[in-house]
Structures are given as structure tokens and as C-alpha cells.
Amino acid sequence: MGIEFTPIFFMILVGISVAIGMLSMSYVLSPGRAKTRGNRVKQMPYESGMDPIGDARQRFDVRYYLVAIEFLIFDVELLLLYPWAVAQWHRDEVSPALDATVGVPLELRSMAFLGALAFIGILVAGFAYTWRKGVYEWR
Template identity: 50%
Template sequence: MDAILPVLLFVLIAAAVSVGLIILPMLVAPRRRGAVKEMPYESGMDPIHDTRRRFDVRFHLVAITFLVFDVELLFLYPWAVASRSAAGIDAAVAEGAIASRELAFFGGLVFILLVVVGFAYDWRKGVFRWR
């Protein structure tokens, strides 16, 4: 119980701070809305278009593609670090998490192949073509 007490205290303090940071602006913020308040900030200039105008789908496709590849490469980083040090792989083998170094290596290659196939699919669909 002594070992878990600091962790429990940390979680409780983090939860209290999070809830406080969400609720405090609701209590302190002014409630009035107006035309100036609704106006978007564009480098100090008056806005050119309506603030609720639609964006082209291409922007969303590029943003989603970026997020997918960013998350995939984020998962690739621990694999690269673990495979670089033999101690990381040997410790995982000793624990029974993976069968061998080759399995980890080919698993990473399959993951990289999926990233490349996803990029090729997006390229083929014309996500990166601006017409």
C-alpha cells in the first residue's frame, strides 16, 4: 500500500487540476457575446470572408493523411529504439513477449510496408494533387 500511495496522490491531484482548469474559465469568463467577439483573428486585419465558410475537402484529406502517418511513425519509434539495442530485444525474448529478433524485425518491416502501401494508395487516389 505504501508504494501505491504516491501514485494515487498524483492521480488525484492531476484529476483535481484538470477539473479545475475546465471549470474555472466557465466561472470567470464574461458571458456577453457580440459581433467583435465572434470575429476571427486574422493577424489584426479585418476578415475577408464569413467565418462559417466551408473548407475544401482536400484540406481535410491531407490533414487526416498526416495524422494517420504521424501516429504510425510514432508507433514505429519504440520498435526502432528496441531493435537498436540488443538488450531490449533480449529482455523481451526472456519475458516471452516475442519469439525472436527475426520476428520483431519482420514485424517492423510489415509495419513499414503498410505505411508505404497507405502512402501509395493516397497518392494513387490523388489526395496530394491540387487542381
């Protein structure tokens, strides 16, 4: 083998040595090595600092899932609207040195804006529907 593979072998060696070093330091610094006395209170499970009440396998209300899905929808909305907002800039407004293919042409901007408004309107209508159905009213 030639010298062209030396950086690859060096990176593999560094990766292996970092992994071994991390494992050995976690063994040395772990609190499990010290003798700790436990009692019933210390070994009792808890969630978010609260004592568990009831069965762990209880069913959740469907409203919890609806709120979670709606949060994801509004989160994904930002993934769509941010590139759309960036693409609205035309080359003449940013810099004349940029290529002509950058951004939405001036004659299509109003159509793109109306499309984004329709998208936001559909999301707002879904939000209003779930609000009217009482999804956000907790017992």
C-alpha cells in the same frame, strides 16, 4: 480523524489558496479594469492578423479535411513505429544484464521488419493516391 489525513488536507488547502491567489491576481492585473477607448477598427474581428473577408459560415473544400486526416495518419504512424524500433533491440545488443524477454527475438526480426515495411508501404500508397488525385494543388 487521525494524523494520516493531514497531508491530504494540507494539499487541498494549498490548492484552494493557489486558486484564490491566481483569481485575485488576474483581477488586479487585468487590462479590463483600465478605461480603454475602442473604435470600429479595434472592435472588428480578425483572424491570423488578416481582415475577415466573406461570411464566417462558408464551406471548406474537402481537400482541406483530407490533408488534415493524412497529417493525423502520419502522426499516428510515428506512435506505432517508435515503439517498434525500440523493441527491435535485443538484450545481447543493449546489455547482457537485461531480461531475455526484452526486445524481438533474432529469428522474428525479419518478419517484424517486413510487417513495418508493409505498413509504411500502405501509407506511401495512400499518399501517392491523394497526390495523384490533386489534393495538394491549391487554387
